[in-house]
Amino acid sequence: MILLTCPNCGERNVAEFRFGGEYKARPKNPEGSAADAAWAEYLHFKNNKLGVQQEWWYHRAGCGLWFLAERHTKTHGVEKTYLWAPDPGTKKPGLDQPTLTDVQP
């Protein structure tokens, strides 16, 4: 059984959750013809990474919270889960630094 830790509810069976896809930063208001390409890349192209990737998860049978998890795509081991937060220095989405809401499984 795969367990996933909801930042709000704690450790639960993964069957309670819905996978929301890999995390990608949204395009920053691209202009002109670059807008279509940027949005197409954001919406339709995935990295399909082998290794630890950041992913969206939704606690559908629990609190209804969307959160991020760092999961190894081969072993399915979840390294940590946490709430999304903007990078405080640049006011843009950034997940390179841990936040105060990090939860270890």
Ligand SMILES: [Zn+2]
């Ligand atoms: Zn929850």
